[in-house]
Amino acid sequence: xxxxxxxxxxxxxxxxxxxxxxxxxxxxxxxxxxxxxxxxxxxxxxxxxxxxxxxxxxxxxxxxxxxxxxxxxxxxxxxxxxxxxxxxxxxxxxxxxxxxxxxxxxxxxxxxxxx
Amino acid sequence: xxxxxxxxxxxxxxxxxxxxxxxxxxxxxxxxxxxxxxxxxxxxxxxxxxxxxxxxxxxxxxxxxxxxxxxxxxxxxxxxxxxxxxxxxxxxxxxxxxxxxxxxxxxxxxxxxxxxx
Numbered sequence: 001x002x003x004x005x006x007x008x009x010x011x012x013x014x015x016x017x018x019x020x021x022x023x024x025x026x027x028x029x030x031x032x033x034x035x036x037x038x039x040x041x042x043x044x045x046x047x048x049x050x051x052x053x054x055x056x057x058x059x060x061x062x063x064x065x066x067x068x069x070x071x072x073x074x075x076x077x078x079x080x081x082x083x084x085x086x087x088x089x090x091x092x093x094x095x096x097x098x099x100x101x102x103x104x105x106x107x108x109x110x111x112x113x114x115x
Numbered sequence: 116x117x118x119x120x121x122x123x124x125x126x127x128x129x130x131x132x133x134x135x136x137x138x139x140x141x142x143x144x145x146x147x148x149x150x151x152x153x154x155x156x157x158x159x160x161x162x163x164x165x166x167x168x169x170x171x172x173x174x175x176x177x178x179x180x181x182x183x184x185x186x187x188x189x190x191x192x193x194x195x196x197x198x199x200x201x202x203x204x205x206x207x208x209x210x211x212x213x214x215x216x217x218x219x220x221x222x223x224x225x226x227x228x229x230x231x232x
Contacts, residue, residue, distance in 0.1 A: 033219065043203060045223040091158065098219055101148035101211050102171050105158035 002027045004094050006106035013082050014114050021077045021109045023092030029053075034068065034075045035093040035103065045091070051075065082113045117142065119224035121206050127230045133194040136227045140187050140208030146170075147189040148221065149181060152203040161204075164189055165212045193229075201231045 003026040013019050025034065036048040049059060051068050059066045063080045079086055089110045093103040120139040128134050140147050148163035160173040164183035181191040187208070193200055207221035 035220075037223075042225065043228075044225045045205065045207075045221075047220055047222065050220055093158075095219065099212055100171055101146050101163045101207065101209050101219065101221055102160045102173070103150075103158075103221065104160075107157050 002094055002096065002104045004092050004104050004106035006090075006092055006109050008109045009107070010110040010112070012112045012114065015083060016081050017113075018078060018080050019082050019111065019113075021079075021090050021092075021111070023075045023077065023106060025073050025075065025092070025094045027094060027096065029096045031097055033095045033098070035095070036066065036075075036077050037091045037093060039089045039091065039108070041088070048077075048090075079111075082111075084113050084115055087111060087113045119206055119208050119222055121204075121224035121227050123227060124225065125228050125230075127232060128196050129232050130196055130198060132196050133192060134196060134229060135190055135192045136204055136206075136229075138189045138191075138206030138208075138224060140189070140206075141222055144208035144210055144222075145187050145213060146209045146211040147183055147187060148207050148209070149189070149191050150205045150207065151175075152205060152226070153199075153201070158205075161191065170212075196231045198231050201229060203228050 005024045032053045034051045037045045065078045067076045089108045091108045092106040122137045146165045149161040152158045162172045163170050167183045178194045183189045203226045205226045207223045209221045211219040
């Protein structure tokens with residue numbers, strides 16, 4: 001069965017600290033997609049990144065970076081030099097295949113960045 | 116371009132009533148999906164539609180239903196409301212099923228927050 005685990009329920013850091021959000025997934029499929037979404041207090045889920053199962057290259061986008069490792073079924077997300085505006089709930093999600101919008105979400109990690 | 120629009124944003128109902136939520140996708144998107152978010156169960160997939168056809172359905176009772184219209188707008192309905200149906204209902208649209216880049220990336224609306232008393 002598919003499953004996404006975000007073991008960290010809540011993380012608190014002080015501004016400018018680096019923080020890594022962990023995500024471990026389970027799936028029996030060879031073709032799948034992994035996502036990270038951010039949910040600020042307004043409630044709207046904001047897309048951050050998509051990775052397919054055949055692309056294990058790490059990605060960096062500004063202060064954000066993602067480490068995808070199929071060997072450990074992990075897709076971790078690091079924020080460098082965190083800012084107060086990064087405070088939100090972050091969700092990791094898994095979808096099977098390309099032709100579906102069915103996502104299996106993790107339980108989310110609430111990140112609080114204090115000034 | 117305009118994002119995903121959900122109406123109403125907030126509503127209060129009593130047990131036994133029914134509710135209809137509406138979702139207008141991003142222009143050009145033909146896939147619409149619905150998710151329920153609660154503190155206890157987290158984000159759970161309800162169903163997805165493409166070109167007026169239900170493509171997939173989550174593990175919810177038959178009281179939860181949906182449909183999609185020819186203009187890709189979608190509605191979901193919950194009948195005989197229960198207290199446990201109180202949740203944030205999120206709609207998302209995508210280009211999944213269409214031969215465009217960035218397909219299967221979901222864009223979410225702000226949600227409809229339902230409170231059942």
